[in-house]
Amino acid sequence: MNLDIRKGELFALLGPNGSGKTTTIKMLCCLLKPTHGTARVLGFDVNKESRAVKQVIGVSPQETTISERLNPLENLELIARLRGVSSDKAREWSNKMVEIMGLESRSKDQVRKLSGGMKRRLSIAMALIADPAIVFLDEPTLGLDPQSRRALWEYIAGLKGEKTILLTTHYMEEADFLSDQIAIMDSGKIKDLGTALDLKTRSLDKRTIIIHAWNITIKAIDQIREKYPDVTINGSNISITGSELDFKDVTDYIHGTGAIIRSAYFKEPSLEDAYLRITGRGLSA
Amino acid sequence: MRFLSLAIRNAKETYRDPLALGFLIAFPLLFMLLFGAAIGGNSDFSFTIGVVDEDNTEISGQFINQALADIPVFKITVFESASQVTEGLKNGNVESALIVPAGFGEEIKKNWQNQDSDIVLELIYDESDLTFSSQLISTVNTAVKNFARVNIPITIHTSHINIGSKVSQIDFVAPGIIIFGLLIMIPTSARIMVSDKESGFMARLLATPTYPWEFLAGYSISMLIIATIQIIIFILLGIAFGMNIFGNIALAFLIFFLTAICSISIGMIIAALSRSSNQAEALCWLISMPLAILSGVWFSREVMPGYIQLLGDLFPYSHAVSAARIVIIRGAGFSAVSDSILILIAWALVAFTAGILLFRYKMRA
Numbered sequence: 205m206n207l208d209i210r211k212g213e214l215f216a217l218l219g220p221n222g223s224g225k226t227t228t229i230k231m232l233c234c235l236l237k238p239t240h241g242t243a244r245v246l247g248f249d250v251n252k253e254s255r256a257v258k259q260v261i262g263v264s265p266q267e268t269t270i271s272e273r274l275n276p277l278e279n280l281e282l283i284a285r286l287r288g289v290s291s292d293k294a295r296e297w298s299n300k301m302v303e304i305m306g307l308e309s310r311s312k313d314q315v316r317k318l319s320g321g322m323k324r325r326l327s328i329a330m331a332l333i334a335d336p337a338i339v340f341l342d343e344p345t346l347g348l349d350p351q352s353r354r355a356l357w358e359y360i361a362g363l364k365g366e367k368t369i370l371l372t373t374h375y376m377e378e379a380d381f382l383s384d385q386i387a388i389m390d391s392g393k394i395k396d397l398g399t400a401l402d403l404k405t406r407s408l409d410k411r412t413i414i415i416h417a418w419n420i421t422i423k424a425i426d427q428i429r430e431k432y433p434d435v436t437i438n439g440s441n442i443s444i445t446g447s448e449l450d451f452k453d454v455t456d457y458i459h460g461t462g463a464i465i466r467s468a469y470f471k472e473p474s475l476e477d478a479y480l481r482i483t484g485r486g487l488s489a
Numbered sequence: 490m491r492f493l494s495l496a497i498r499n500a501k502e503t504y505r506d507p508l509a510l511g512f513l514i515a516f517p518l519l520f521m522l523l524f525g526a527a528i529g530g531n532s533d534f535s536f537t538i539g540v541v542d543e544d545n546t547e548i549s550g551q552f553i554n555q556a557l558a559d560i561p562v563f564k565i566t567v568f569e570s571a572s573q574v575t576e577g578l579k580n581g582n583v584e585s586a587l588i589v590p591a592g593f594g595e596e597i598k599k600n601w602q603n604q605d606s607d608i609v610l611e612l613i614y615d616e617s618d619l620t621f622s623s624q625l626i627s628t629v630n631t632a633v634k635n636f637a638r639v640n641i642p643i644t645i646h647t648s649h650i651n652i653g654s655k656v657s658q659i660d661f662v663a664p665g666i667i668i669f670g671l672l673i674m675i676p677t678s679a680r681i682m683v684s685d686k687e688s689g690f691m692a693r694l695l696a697t698p699t700y701p702w703e704f705l706a707g708y709s710i711s712m713l714i715i716a717t718i719q720i721i722i723f724i725l726l727g728i729a730f731g732m733n734i735f736g737n738i739a740l741a742f743l744i745f746f747l748t749a750i751c752s753i754s755i756g757m758i759i760a761a762l763s764r765s766s767n768q769a770e771a772l773c774w775l776i777s778m779p780l781a782i783l784s785g786v787w788f789s790r791e792v793m794p795g796y797i798q799l800l801g802d803l804f805p806y807s808h809a810v811s812a813a814r815i816v817i818i819r820g821a822g823f824s825a826v827s828d829s830i831l832i833l834i835a836w837a838l839v840a841f842t843a844g845i846l847l848f849r850y851k852m853r854a
Contacts, residue, residue, distance in 0.1 A: 230692075233696045234696070235692055235695055235696060255698045258696060258697055258698040259698050261696065262696075263692075263693060263696040265689050265692050265693055266689070267688065267689040269688055269689035269690040269692065269693045270690065271498060271502060271690060272502075272688075273501060273502045273505040273506055274498060274501055274502065278498070278501070281494075282494055282495070282498050283693070283697065285490075285491060285494035286491050286494060286495070286694065286697035286698075286699050287697050287698065288491075288698065314505065330693065
């Protein structure tokens with residue numbers, strides 16, 4: 205794996221389960237020793253300067269790892285103190301973070317009594333406390349409802365430029381919305397790298413035309429299948445995929461079969477298409 | 490002071506968890522209460538011993554009529570033969586029998602003259618009552634050693650042996666229960682650490698610039714606070730049930746405290762080696778329960794075979810139990826238990842260092 209993440213960039217790592225996203229983060233956070241090679245975090249070698257690396261990073265692990273019987277303020281203060289912040293400053297930071305994350309009203313409740321969304325927000329606050337230059341967010345919105353997820357996206361998006369953020373996620377929409385750059389991983393390797401637009405565009409070697417039509421007879425279906433092998437017909441919807449599709453040619457041909465076209469358009473390529481194209485559609489063992 | 494922040498967090502996690510706290514305090518407390526109720530209260534006791542003098546020398550006479558008779562807890566009846574005393578045992582006229590074999594006087598004399606000697610006594614007792622019998626063995630053993638001036642173990646040799654005092658059952662049992670309570674700190678210490686490891690909280694902590702020793706100190710200090718409270722409660726409860734502390738209470742406390750450090754360090758080692766809380770728990774109980782037996786927590790080690798005693802000697806708890814007992818029961822001073830204290834300190838240092846090294850290794854494994 206060779207990877208460069210620029211300062212202030214929000215970089216997303218995508219990939220199926222077991223592709224090595226979390227392992228990569230663990231190595232960069234000095235929680236796992238690389239079996240081979242090395243990495244530099246803000247110039248510090250993860251193999252030789254782990255303490256220096258840990259001085260500049262903040263981590264929100266995949267699991268909501270918070271001390272359940274402490275309250276949010278106590279959890280935040282603990283991490284700030286472990287990062288070497290003075291007691292007064294740690295309290296000041298903690299109060300600020302609970303406010304930013306909208307947890308003031310629950311700041312004195314034990315964490316085990318908080319909702320999943322609140323715990324996630326607290327977990328991210330713990331990664332951000334004491335102003336680390338680099339933040340690792342391992343699936344930060346996992347299991348959150350759409351409202352909470354959207355709120356967190358907006359907060360994370362607000363950090364762009366201020367901090368370098370490495371994010372892993374299974375939500376394509378999340379990566380699309382937040383990332384400056386995306387790497388798609390599989391089996392411990394970077395399969396593709398670029399902006400969301402780059403990745404989507406690269407998946408355009410085949411395009412899909414979606415046609416909504418009436419009067420699709422059996423004869424018309426046979427004719428369409430004969431002309432376009434990669435076709436899906438579902439009721440009145442026809443989806444044709446091919447590498448050299450010409451919009452006018454396709455619509456004229458469908459029209460020629462006797463079908464009455466109500467609408468037709470090129471399907472916009474999505475990040476998910478790119479992801480599936482790169483990692484494959486099948487489940488790996 | 491990262492380790493203090495960690496210690497405060499760990500202490501809060503424990504005292505805010507009623508189950509964990511209950512396990513730490515209530516479990517040994519229950520034993521203390523049961524034993525206290527069962528054997529506390531009217532605790533004066535005596536041994537009725539039937540003695541047979543097969544040696545019939547001046548020395549054996551002195552041993553029976555002076556050395557043994559001077560021990561207040563012994564009520565001695567002299568029998569003519571071994572068969573008579575066995576009969577007396579069967580009838581319940583005596584609770585135990587001591588046969589002084591022929592040649593006893595010669596062997597004692599040899600020892601007085603600094604020659605090699607082989608002093609043999611036959612003691613018959615009800616072996617079903619382990620606590621009673623172990624007291625008996627211990628008392629007779631001490632009496633013989635004093636009389637024969639044998640090179641007795643340093644723990645007894647260099648101090649005044651208060652065996653003539655009114656020793657109660659609770660005096661004998663309470664130090665063992667306290668050590669048992671401290672043995673339970675092995676699973677408790679491991680549990681806190683493994684649960685942090687399992688939940689991933691440890692990973693979050695490890696991603697901060699904290700040194701391995703700071704982590705272990707953070708976990709240990711919180712456990713030591715709990716151990717200190719535990720020791721105080723148990724000592725007070727023992728006293729409430731009639732336990733007499735003939736020796737220095739601070740010395741007894743030191744022994745308990747060092748034992749707690751050993752338990753916590755062993756717990757940390759197990760935590761570092763375990764991959765899950767189930768694994769850690771099984772390993773802890775697999776280690777702590779046999780250790781409780783090997784160390785003579787419940788009954789005297791003198792009733793155990795030599796090789797078992799030797800096995801027990803390898804671990805700190807047997808030294809802790811015997812040292813605590815001779816301080817509490819016999820009023821022994823520091824010099825009498827200094828060897829045991831050194832062993833406890835050595836164990837604590839080695840185990841804590843091993844914990845740090847293992848933790849450091851596992852931090853990036």
